[in-house]
Amino acid sequence: MTTDSSWFAADLRRELGARNRLWARGRSYVESYGSSPVIVYVPEDLRHGNFFDASYVAISAKPEWHRRFDKIHAQGRALPKAESGRRWRELDSSMSSDALLMNVFCAPAVQQSAILRRTLGVDQDAEPIFGWKARVPLAGRFDRTEVDMRWGNLLVEAKLTETDFQTRAANIVEAYREFDAVFDRDLLPRLEIRTARRRTAVEFAEEFTQEWEERAPDPELALQFQQAIVARARQAEPAEGGYKSYQLIRNVLAAHAERCSFCVLHDERRPDLREAWFAVMAAIRSADLRTRCQVLTWQELAPLLPDDLQEFLDLKYGIVRAGETPSLFPGAIPPE
Numbered sequence: 001m002t003t004d005s006s007w008f009a010a011d012l013r014r015e016l017g018a019r020n021r022l023w024a025r026g027r028s029y030v031e032s033y034g035s036s037p038v039i040v041y042v043p044e045d046l047r048h049g050n051f052f053d054a055s056y057v058a059i060s061a062k063p064e065w066h067r068r069f070d071k072i073h074a075q076g077r078a079l080p081k082a083e084s085g086r087r088w089r090e091l092d093s094s095m096s097s098d099a100l101l102m103n104v105f106c107a108p109a110v111q112q113s114a115i116l117r118r119t120l121g122v123d124q125d126a127e128p129i130f131g132w133k134a135r136v137p138l139a140g141r142f143d144r145t146e147v148d149m150r151w152g153n154l155l156v157e158a159k160l161t162e163t164d165f166q167t168r169a170a171n172i173v174e175a176y177r178e179f180d181a182v183f184d185r186d187l188l189p190r191l192e193i194r195t196a197r198r199r200t201a202v203e204f205a206e207e208f209t210q211e212w213e214e215r216a217p218d219p220e221l222a223l224q225f226q227q228a229i230v231a232r233a234r235q236a237e238p239a240e241g242g243y244k245s246y247q248l249i250r251n252v253l254a255a256h257a258e259r260c261s262f263c264v265l266h267d268e269r270r271p272d273l274r275e276a277w278f279a280v281m282a283a284i285r286s287a288d289l290r291t292r293c294q295v296l297t298w299q300e301l302a303p304l305l306p307d308d309l310q311e312f313l314d315l316k317y318g319i320v321r322a323g324e325t326p327s328l329f330p331g332a333i334p335p336e
Contacts, residue, residue, distance in 0.1 A: 005272040009163045012269050013038075013095060015318055016161065019329045020094040023316045024049060030080045039094040040079055043086075050092060050099050052312045055106040065106060068098065068130050097160035100298070100317065101149055101265070102130060109306045116304045117152075121261050121294075124152030134254035137177040147251055155258070157251050159266040159273050160317075168246040169193055182256050187283035188249070189276070193242040248280045252293065261292040267319070268297040 013036065020039035027049035028042035041049035048056045059065045073079070073088035082088065091099045104110060105128045117123075132150035136143040149156040159165075170190075173179065243249060248264070255262035266273040277295050284290045302310055303321040313319040318326040328334060 005163050005276075008270050008272045009161050012267060013161045015269075015329065015332075016094060018331050019316060019318055022329060023094075030082070032075070032078045033080075034078060040073070040088060040092045041094070042082060042084075042092070048092075050094060050096070052103045052107060052309055054108060054309075055103050058106045058108055059102060065102070065130060068102065071098075071131075094316075095161045097158045097162065098130070098148065100160055101156070101158040103312070104298075104301070104305065104309070105149065105151065107306065107309055110309070113304060116301075119301075119304060120151070120154055120263060120296075122152040122154050126152040134251075134258070136250060136253045136257055138175050139177055143176070143250065145250060147254060150260075153260050155251060155255050155260050155262045157247060157262070157264050159264070159270065165245040165247040165273070165276055167191060167193060167242050167244055170241040170243060173243045173246060173249060176250075176253050178253060178256060182253055182285060182289065183249070183283045184285055185283075189244040189279045191242055191244055192239040195238045195240055245276050245280050248277060252280065252284060252289070255292060256286075256289055261294065263293075264295045265301070266295070266297060267317075268299045269318075 017036065017038060024039050024041070027047075028044055029039050029049055030042065031037035031039060047053055051059070059068075069089045069091055071090045073090050073093060076088040079088050090096055091102070093099070110116060111127065128149050128151040130149050131146045132155070133144050134147050134155075136145070147155050148158045157165075174185070179185070251262055254260070264273070264277045266277075274295055281290060281293055284293065298313070298317070298319045299322055302313060302319055305313070310320070314327050318329070320326045
C-alpha cells in the first residue's frame with residue numbers, strides 16, 4: 001500500500017511549526033509569510049536558535065563545518081528581510097533536515113560515543129563530513145552531487161519534512177555507469193514526469209459556459225467538475241518516463257562506488273519515507289550491498305545521545321526514544 005507522503009509531511013510541518021513558536025521565545029527569529037508560517041532563526045553572538053548550544057560551538061570552531069551556512073535559503077524571498085541585511089541560510093530554518101543532522105552529529109559527546117559508532121557501523125576514527133561530494137561514475141565523467149554526511153565508511157541521507165526523495169527523468173538516472181550492475185531497473189519505482197506546466201481550471205475558458213447559470217446546490221459538485229477538467233488536461237500533457245526516489249538511487253550507487261555503507265535517517269512520523277526506501281532496497285541486485293544499506297529513525301537514535309541533547313530534540317522536534325511521550329506543544333492533544 002502506498003502512503004500519502006504529502007499528508008505525513010504536512011502533518012509533521014504543522015507540529016514542528018507549533019513546537020518552534022514555543023522554542024523561539026527569548027531567541028531571535030522571524031516567521032515566513034503565508035498561511036503556514038515557518039520559524040527561521042537569526043544567528044546571535046554566541047548561539048543560534050536552531051541549534052543545540054554545544055553543537056553550534058563546535059560548528060563555529062570548525063571552518064569546514066561552518067561553510068554549510070554558505071548555502072542560501074531556497075525560499076528566502078518568502079521571509080522578511082533580516083535587519084542586518086544578511087541573506088537567510090538553509091540552516092536557519094526550523095524545518096531543515098541538515099540542521100537536525102548537524103545538531104546531532106556535531107555534538108562532541110556524540111562523535112566520541114563508541115556505542116553510536118557500533119550501532120551505525122562506523123569502523124574508522126574519522127570526523128563527520130557534511131555535504132560530502134560523491135564521485136558516482138557516469139559515462140565518461142562523474143556526478144559530484146553531495147551526500148548529506150559521510151562519517152568514516154558510512155554515507156547518510158537525512159530527512160525531516162521533505163515530501164519525498166525527488167524524481168528524475170529515466171535518461172538521467174540510467175546514465176550512471178553501474179546502474180544496471182547495481183539495480184534491477186524493472187523493480188525500481190517508476191512514474192511519468194510531465195514536461196509541460198500544470199494549468200489550473202480557470203485557464204480552460206472553453207470548458208465553461210459564458211451564460212448566467214444558477215449556483216450549484218452542492219459546492220462539492222462544482223469542485224469535482226473543475227478537478228475533472230484539470231485531470232483531462234493533465235493526461236493530455238506530454239510526459240517522459242522517470243524514476244522515483246532519485247536521491248536514494250544515487251546514494252546507493254555512491255556507496256557501491258566507494259565500498260561504503262549507506263543509512264537513511266528519517267523521523268518515525270514519516271512511514272512514507274521508509275516505504276520508499278524499502279522499494280529501492282528491493283531492487284538492489286547484490287546481497288552484500290543490500291546488507292550495507294540500513295534505515296534508522298531519529299527516535300531510535302535518541303537513546304544513544306547525551307541527556308541534554310535528548311531534551312533539546314524533545315522540545316524542539318518532538319523526537320524522543322521509543323515508548324516515551326514527547327513534550328506537549330501548543331494545540332497538542334494530551335494522551336489519554
